[in-house]
Amino acid sequence: MEDRQKNRSQADKPQPSDKTSQLRIQALIKLLADGQFHSGQSIADELGISRTGVWKMIDKLKQWQIAIFSVRGKGYKIDKGLVLLDQAKINAALKGKTQFFHRVVSLPSIDSTSSYVAREWHKSPGKALVCVAEHQAKGRGRKGRKWISPFASNLYFSLGINLPFGLNALGGLSLTIGICLAKVLNPYTSAAVKLKWPNDLLIEGKKLAGILVEASGDNIDQSFINIGIGLNWQMSKTQAVGQDWCNLKDYMAHKVDRNELLVKILLAFDACLQDYCANGFTSFSEKWRDYSAFIDQTIVIETRQGKILGKEIGINDKGAIRVATDEGEKLFYSGEVSLRPA
Ligand code: BTN
Numbered sequence: 241m242e243d244r245q246k247n248r249s250q251a252d253k254p255q256p257s258d259k260t261s262q263l264r265i266q267a268l269i270k271l272l273a274d275g276q277f278h279s280g281q282s283i284a285d286e287l288g289i290s291r292t293g294v295w296k297m298i299d300k301l302k303q304w305q306i307a308i309f310s311v312r313g314k315g316y317k318i319d320k321g322l323v324l325l326d327q328a329k330i331n332a333a334l335k336g337k338t339q340f341f342h343r344v345v346s347l348p349s350i351d352s353t354s355s356y357v358a359r360e361w362h363k364s365p366g367k368a369l370v371c372v373a374e375h376q377a378k379g380r381g382r383k384g385r386k387w388i389s390p391f392a393s394n395l396y397f398s399l400g401i402n403l404p405f406g407l408n409a410l411g412g413l414s415l416t417i418g419i420c421l422a423k424v425l426n427p428y429t430s431a432a433v434k435l436k437w438p439n440d441l442l443i444e445g446k447k448l449a450g451i452l453v454e455a456s457g458d459n460i461d462q463s464f465i466n467i468g469i470g471l472n473w474q475m476s477k478t479q480a481v482g483q484d485w486c487n488l489k490d491y492m493a494h495k496v497d498r499n500e501l502l503v504k505i506l507l508a509f510d511a512c513l514q515d516y517c518a519n520g521f522t523s524f525s526e527k528w529r530d531y532s533a534f535i536d537q538t539i540v541i542e543t544r545q546g547k548i549l550g551k552e553i554g555i556n557d558k559g560a561i562r563v564a565t566d567e568g569e570k571l572f573y574s575g576e577v578s579l580r581p582a
């Protein structure tokens with residue numbers, strides 16, 4: 241009986257709305273981003289909540305894989321602090337400079353930025369947007385794989401754009417994005433950023449970034465393209481990713497923060513997409529040789545029917561990979577096969 245009363249009085253208490261909780265979480269992250277200790281009481285006073293409320297929010301942040309230290313008598317701290325994504329800064333830097341990316345939404349946590357963009361598209365079709373998040377609870381990789389997305393460790397973003405032609409004309413778009421991304425990153429790194437067809441970015445053979453392209457529309461006049469990028473920045477080496485991978489910070493020859501880099505990437509994508517819309521894939525396909533990690537090397541193509549050994553000799557104007565085999569040249573399209581070095 242007592243318990244029931246307790247439950248009822250809990251339920252009668254006004255609960256914070258999702259929006260209020262989000263704003264409080266954002267305020268807490270901003271406080272802790274300075275890398276200093278904050279006592280439970282000072283956080284509670286600042287956010288206007290109870291000590292238990294603080295504890296619950298700290299617990300939530302730990303679930304997002306933020307390393308928060310708590311020391312009795314001192315409070316909570318994020319060691320070395322964090323440079324957070326800053327929506328206002330990103331939008332201000334893009335203002336008046338892009339054809340495609342007028343609205344960037346930056347969120348502390350979301351299931352997946354690609355899923356967010358797809359949902360927004362359903363609500364307001366035709367409205368282009370970019371979503372970037374500090375954490376993804378259900379980050380998605382290619383072929384139904386998970387994309388591990390700890391808080392503020394990497395860049396996770398998706399672009400929703402409307403293109404004035406149908407799905408039939410989209411061959412090569414994901415390669416265009418990959419080439420463009422490698423070109424933006426190369427000046428910052430001490431070793432070359434290369435591409436593994438169709439769209440993995442590698443440094444010294446280790447995965448630096450992945451691209452997930454989802455398209456819907458008709459085959460002739462219009463399509464909605466949802467391009468999701470995951471770029472490893474400073475992820476803890478303890479993350480079990482299931483393949484060789486690296487962080488951009490491990491190879492950073494020139495310092496840049498995530499906000500600046502995101503703006504650079506979006507501006508470069510904007511220019512590439514304009515070029516792609518006006519001139520198609522040909523000029524990008526010619527650049528493939530400069531960026532491919534395995535050009536002129538022996539590779540294995542894994543198909544549903546089995547493995548094919550051959551030499552990568554380039555890509556065609558639809559983005560298919562060209563492989564010289566004992567039986568002559570063969571073409572493979574992404575989605576059907578995967579590639580690995582022999
Ligand atoms: C791959 O498998 O290599 C593609 C990975 C793409 C991951 C990014 S992270 C941002 C966006 N949101 C997602 O859920 N996936 C993409």
